Amino acid sequence: MEVVVLLLDGVWAALQPTNLGLAFLGVVIGLFVGAMPGLGSVNGVAILLPFTFVIQEITGTISSPMIFLAAIYYGAMYGGAISSITLGIPGASTAVATTFDGRPMALSGNAEKALVIAAIASFVGGTLSNVIFTGAAPLLASVALKFGNPEIFALMLLAFATFIGLSGDDIPKTIISICFGLVMSAVGFDIISGAPRLLLFDSTQWFSRGIQFLVLAIGVYGIGEMLWTINSSRDSLKMTEANITLARVWNAIKSFPETWRGTTIGSFLGFFVGILPAAGATPGSLMAYGVTKMVSKNQEEFGKGRPDGVAAPEAANNSASTGAMLPMMTLGIPGSPTTAVLLAGMVIWGLQPGPLLFTDQPEFVWPLIGSFYISNVIAVTVNLACIPLFLKVLRMPFSILAPLIFVLSVVGTYAAYQNIYDVWLMLIFGIGAFLLRILDYPLAPAVLAIVLGPIAEPKLRQSLLLSDGSWMIFLERPIAGPITIAAIILLLLPLYGFIRKRMKARKAS
Amino acid sequence: MRLAELVTAFVIALFSLYLMWESGEGPSWDPTAVRFANIGINVNNEGPGSGFWPFWLSLAMFICSVMVGINWFRRRSPPSRSRDRFLDTYGVKMFALVGGGLVAFLFLIGLIGFYGAIPIFLFYYIYFLGKHPWWLAALIGISAAVFCFFFFDVAMRIVLPKGALEPMFIPLYDIFL
Numbered sequence: 001m002e003v004v005v006l007l008l009d010g011v012w013a014a015l016q017p018t019n020l021g022l023a024f025l026g027v028v029i030g031l032f033v034g035a036m037p038g039l040g041s042v043n044g045v046a047i048l049l050p051f052t053f054v055i056q057e058i059t060g061t062i063s064s065p066m067i068f069l070a071a072i073y074y075g076a077m078y079g080g081a082i083s084s085i086t087l088g089i090p091g092a093s094t095a096v097a098t099t100f101d102g103r104p105m106a107l108s109g110n111a112e113k114a115l116v117i118a119a120i121a122s123f124v125g126g127t128l129s130n131v132i133f134t135g136a137a138p139l140l141a142s143v144a145l146k147f148g149n150p151e152i153f154a155l156m157l158l159a160f161a162t163f164i165g166l167s168g169d170d171i172p173k174t175i176i177s178i179c180f181g182l183v184m185s186a187v188g189f190d191i192i193s194g195a196p197r198l199l200l201f202d203s204t205q206w207f208s209r210g211i212q213f214l215v216l217a218i219g220v221y222g223i224g225e226m227l228w229t230i231n232s233s234r235d236s237l238k239m240t241e242a243n244i245t246l247a248r249v250w251n252a253i254k255s256f257p258e259t260w261r262g263t264t265i266g267s268f269l270g271f272f273v274g275i276l277p278a279a280g281a282t283p284g285s286l287m288a289y290g291v292t293k294m295v296s297k298n299q300e301e302f303g304k305g306r307p308d309g310v311a312a313p314e315a316a317n318n319s320a321s322t323g324a325m326l327p328m329m330t331l332g333i334p335g336s337p338t339t340a341v342l343l344a345g346m347v348i349w350g351l352q353p354g355p356l357l358f359t360d361q362p363e364f365v366w367p368l369i370g371s372f373y374i375s376n377v378i379a380v381t382v383n384l385a386c387i388p389l390f391l392k393v394l395r396m397p398f399s400i401l402a403p404l405i406f407v408l409s410v411v412g413t414y415a416a417y418q419n420i421y422d423v424w425l426m427l428i429f430g431i432g433a434f435l436l437r438i439l440d441y442p443l444a445p446a447v448l449a450i451v452l453g454p455i456a457e458p459k460l461r462q463s464l465l466l467s468d469g470s471w472m473i474f475l476e477r478p479i480a481g482p483i484t485i486a487a488i489i490l491l492l493l494p495l496y497g498f499i500r501k502r503m504k505a506r507k508a509s
Numbered sequence: 510m511r512l513a514e515l516v517t518a519f520v521i522a523l524f525s526l527y528l529m530w531e532s533g534e535g536p537s538w539d540p541t542a543v544r545f546a547n548i549g550i551n552v553n554n555e556g557p558g559s560g561f562w563p564f565w566l567s568l569a570m571f572i573c574s575v576m577v578g579i580n581w582f583r584r585r586s587p588p589s590r591s592r593d594r595f596l597d598t599y600g601v602k603m604f605a606l607v608g609g610g611l612v613a614f615l616f617l618i619g620l621i622g623f624y625g626a627i628p629i630f631l632f633y634y635i636y637f638l639g640k641h642p643w644w645l646a647a648l649i650g651i652s653a654a655v656f657c658f659f660f661f662d663v664a665m666r667i668v669l670p671k672g673a674l675e676p677m678f679i680p681l682y683d684i685f686l
Contacts, residue, residue: 053665054660054664054665057665170577170580170586172573172574172576172577172580173573173577173586175569175570175573176521176570176573176574176577179566179567179569179570179573180570182562182566183528183563183566183567183570186532186562186563186566190559192559193536193559195535195536195559196536196537197531197532197534197536197559197560197563198528198531198532198563199531200531223611227603227604227607227608230603230607231596231599231600231603231604234599397639397641399634399635399638399639399640399641400635400639400641400649402607402634403630403631403634403635403639404631404649404653406611406614406630406634407627407630407631407653407657410611410614410615410618411623411627411657411661411669414623414669415661415665415667415669418667420615420618420619420670423615423618424615427611427612427615430611431608434604434608435513435517436517438510438513438588438595438596439510439513439514439517439588439595440586440587440588457562460557460562461556461557461561461562462556464550464551464556464557465555465556465557468551468554469550469551469556469557
């Protein structure tokens, strides 16, 4: 009952004109970055994070900048579907699975039906996951209050193990990416002893203040990814026209109930995949699509324009984005690359993410949770009302958008730290990220690692200090033990797959 | 692509060794500090030293870059099997024009500040690379600079460097700040 009262208070706070305006603006920006190929929620949130300082300054509250960024996150989940359906290329990686059936639907003249189903499924997924979040978050936070240093480090290990075990990327390259981010987070000085360390190339000017996470995040997502998109999307894209009339949209809305199976599977599966540290909305939506196809009686229709195939991934990516917020807000462990950036933002605004947030900062937590509900309503309304407008915006040439994003990245990095060396470093990271991306090096783990590094290192060192240098502390404690074992199993998963493949190959030969 | 995969793995391996070397350096205020004395798990009974975290992670990075090299030799990863060029003619041209443009943009910021460099970079990109009309490129370039001035200098009070153009802004400071 107490939760309901707190939630209602939160919704009321989120409905205040300033917060409502910020949520609206965030959703519109999110829909835009989600819909533009090459840009996703993480790009939008990383590039705009430096601009939230002004929101904090003007509103005087810490929940308002977060409401703005969370709204971008939600909006992007809706927006991704627009380009998946009309252009046939996903607007963001989270909408990859939406292309499987969304594109065939558009090609067969049902673009508006696919767009409407995507929007409503997103809304249902988002709202259902918000209800689960509201119930689960305070409970998990109260359990997490018992967590000490070894437990928190074990959770971080689990986050990185998830990347290695489940991402499907090249394993040595994933580990390089993680280690690079973690080592970069150690540059500057040792947080425990205060000793300067890793002053690379003996340059105090460049490295004595450490490497700020935004420098890497904007470099990777504002410069590297953009260069990659320019290089890979050289062929002109063909947009499928959507014939939008009120009657057709209404017919599409009426046909939504036929996608109940996909929407339900997407909503629940998405949420639970989203909770997994470092998994996020992309694997969530792909798994939801796979499971919906698996349980369907008409499996052969998938991939040819089945509405269920649009509803499942769209419900899942919205649901997973809420799910990813759960470990971020209750444990201080981000569930996706975007939440990693949000987590870093919270630290910059002076918050300590983790279980104490719910007891110490209710004036931050509940308006934010309230805004999740409001943002979803705004997103579905704006999305349905403005589909024709977004289709026009999508025609904006990339050769105008790209330089504007470059300028935004450069100015944003400078504004955040007011140091031109950081801007140069950002560009170096960006160019490096572009070259590494061509060679299939995953870059999201590095961004997650530079955010988690400053939290993980002290937790590890304090745990080892407690145990006189014995690693068994991570296995012996009742909560840390199972988490560490789960992390080890995830780490060994690729090895198991490799051995099984070898044995199969041997049998075959 | 094959050559690039190997060269990158080699560069990462070298960089990892360098990071390991740097991690082992003791604090500058202690001239008696021995290199690599700070990477142990229980240094002077005070738990892991300052180099513990970066040293072992850099070692993991080094081992993984060797594994990338082994995978290259055994042709296990897609880039090590690929017959494509790392960057084709379009890619090299794009990288030189856009990447070079960005580097020039940052150098220009040092000379004439953000508000001089932003319109020039946007004009270069939109007119020369994007082949859009010159007036559109100029309009977007100037609007972006004006927007940034009012957003950063005026609203947020974050003064962006103006380089040699500083004197031109003094009258504007009088009006808006």
